[in-house]
Amino acid sequence: xxxxxxxxxxxxxxxxxxxxxxxxxxxxxxxxxxxxxxxxxxxxxxxxxxxxxxxxxxxxxxxxxxxxxxxxxxxxxxxxxxxxxxxxxxxxxxxxxxxxxxxxxxxxxxxxxxxxxxxxxxxxxxxxxxxxxxxxxxxxxxxxxxxxxxxxxxxxxxxxxxxxxxxxxxxxxxxxxxxxxxxxxxxxxxxxxxxxxxxxxxxxxxxxxxxxxxxxxxxxxxxxxxxxxxxxxxxxxxxxxxxxxxxxxxxxxxxxxxxxxxxxxxxxxxxxxxxxxxxxxxxxxxxxxxxxxxxxxxxxxxxxxxxxxxxxxxxxxxxxxxxxxxxxxxxxxxxxxxxxxxxxxxxxxxxxxxxxxxxxxxxxxxxxxxxxxxxxxxx
Ligand code: NAD
Ligand code: ZN
Numbered sequence: 001x002x003x004x005x006x007x008x009x010x011x012x013x014x015x016x017x018x019x020x021x022x023x024x025x026x027x028x029x030x031x032x033x034x035x036x037x038x039x040x041x042x043x044x045x046x047x048x049x050x051x052x053x054x055x056x057x058x059x060x061x062x063x064x065x066x067x068x069x070x071x072x073x074x075x076x077x078x079x080x081x082x083x084x085x086x087x088x089x090x091x092x093x094x095x096x097x098x099x100x101x102x103x104x105x106x107x108x109x110x111x112x113x114x115x116x117x118x119x120x121x122x123x124x125x126x127x128x129x130x131x132x133x134x135x136x137x138x139x140x141x142x143x144x145x146x147x148x149x150x151x152x153x154x155x156x157x158x159x160x161x162x163x164x165x166x167x168x169x170x171x172x173x174x175x176x177x178x179x180x181x182x183x184x185x186x187x188x189x190x191x192x193x194x195x196x197x198x199x200x201x202x203x204x205x206x207x208x209x210x211x212x213x214x215x216x217x218x219x220x221x222x223x224x225x226x227x228x229x230x231x232x233x234x235x236x237x238x239x240x241x242x243x244x245x246x247x248x249x250x251x252x253x254x255x256x257x258x259x260x261x262x263x264x265x266x267x268x269x270x271x272x273x274x275x276x277x278x279x280x281x282x283x284x285x286x287x288x289x290x291x292x293x294x295x296x297x298x299x300x301x302x303x304x305x306x307x308x309x310x311x312x313x314x315x316x317x318x319x320x321x322x323x324x325x326x327x328x329x330x331x332x333x334x335x336x337x338x339x340x341x342x343x344x345x346x347x348x349x350x351x352x353x354x355x356x357x358x359x360x361x362x363x364x365x366x367x368x369x370x371x372x373x374x375x376x377x378x379x
Pocket of ligand 2 (some may be wrong): 038039040041061161162191324
C-alpha cells in the first residue's frame with residue numbers, strides 16, 4: 001500500500017509499505033478514505049517532537065471503511081464507515097475510566113504524560129498513522145466510531161481531532177454567560193474554539209493571528225472580532241483597554257510552540273519573533289486574562305515549552321487548564337451540534353490533495369500558502 005513516510009525534518013514522501021495486519025484481537029484494519037494534515041503534524045515535520053523516527057507514517061485525523069476486525073471487535077464489521085479519534089485509548093484503564101482518553105495508560109505505558117496517538121512519534125507510543133491507504137486501529141471496539149448515515153464524511157474526518165480539540169479548549173475555559181474570550185491562533189483549532197465559545201455562552205469572542213486570510217475566515221466562522229497581532233502595538237495592553245482595564249475572562253492558546261522558537265524567545269525577549277513556535281501566544285494568554293481568570297491551553301509544546309511566565313500565573317492566582325482533547329468523550333455532543341447545524345466543520349476544508357502529493361501538501365500547510373486552512377489527503 002502507499003503511505004506517507006517521514007525522512008527527517010521538512011522531508012516527507014510517499015512510499016510503498018507493508019499492509020497493516022491485525023496484531024491483537026481488539027484491532028481493526030481501516031481503508032482510509034480521508035486523512036487530514038494537522039497543525040500537530042507540523043511539530044513533527046519541523047522536528048520538534050522527541051523520538052520522531054525516520055520511516056514513521058504520520059496521520060492522526062482519518063476516517064474510512066472497516067476492512068477487517070479482530071476476534072474481540074464485535075461492534076464493527078467489514079464495510080462499516082468509521083471515524084477514528086486521534087487518541088488511541090483502551091477505554092478501560094484508570095485514566096480512560098475518568099474520561100481522560102488522551103491520557104490512556106494502556107496504549108502508551110512507557111509515557112508519563114500522553115497516551116497513544118496515531119502517527120505521532122515514539123513519545124506517543126510509536127504507532128503508525130493514517131496518512132496511508134490502510135491503517136491498523138488498536139482498541140477499535142472502543143475508539144472507531146460509526147459515522148451516522150446523514151453525516152458528510154468531510155465533517156466526520158474533522159471530528160477525529162480539531163473539532164473536539166477546539167470544543168474542549170472552550171470547555172476547559174469554564175466560560176460563563178457573557179464572558180469575554182480571547183483566542184490566540186486562527187487555525188482549525190482556534191476557529192473551532194471560537195465557534196464553540198458561543199455554544200458555552202460567551203458574550204464576546206476575540207481572535208488574534210497574523211494571517212489575514214484566516215482572520216477573515218474567523219470573522220464569519222466564529223463569528224469573532226479579529227485582530228492581526230502584527231498590527232496591534234501591544235496585545236496585552238490592547239486586551240486590557242478593550243475590557244475596561246480588566247482583561248479577558250478566558251484566554252485560549254490554540255498556537256503551541258516549537259522547541260527552537262521557544263529557546264530563542266527566552267534568550268531574546270518576547271518581541272523578537274512574532275510567529276508560531278515561540279510560546280508568545282502563551283505569554284499573551286497569561287498576561288491578557290484578568291485576575292482570577294482561566295487560561296486554557298491546547299497548543300502543543302515541545303521539550304522547551306516549559307518557559308512560561310510562571311511567576312505571573314502564581315501572582316495572578318490563575319487556573320491553567322490543558323490537555324490533549326478527549327475525543328471519544330465529546331463525540332456524542334459534537335455529533336448533535338453538527339446535526340443541528342450549530343457547527344459546520346467542513347467549511348474549514350480548503351484543499352483536497354492526492355496522497356501521492358504529500359510533500360507539496362506539507363510544504364503548503366507549513367508555509368500557509370494558497371490561503372490554506374485545512375488540507376485533506378485523499379488516498
Ligand atoms: P495551524 O498551524 O493551522 O494554526 C496555528 C495558527 O496560529 C496559525 O494560523 C498561525 O498563524 C497562528 N499563530 C502563530 N503564532 C501566533 C501567535 N503568537 N498569536 C496568535 N496566533 C498565532 O494549527 P492548528 O491545526 O490550528 O493547531 C493549533 C495548535 O493546536 C497546534 O499547536 C497543534 O499541535 C495543537 N493541537 C492540539 C490538540 C490537542 O488535543 N491538545 C489537537 C490538535 C492540535
Ligand atoms: Zn490533529
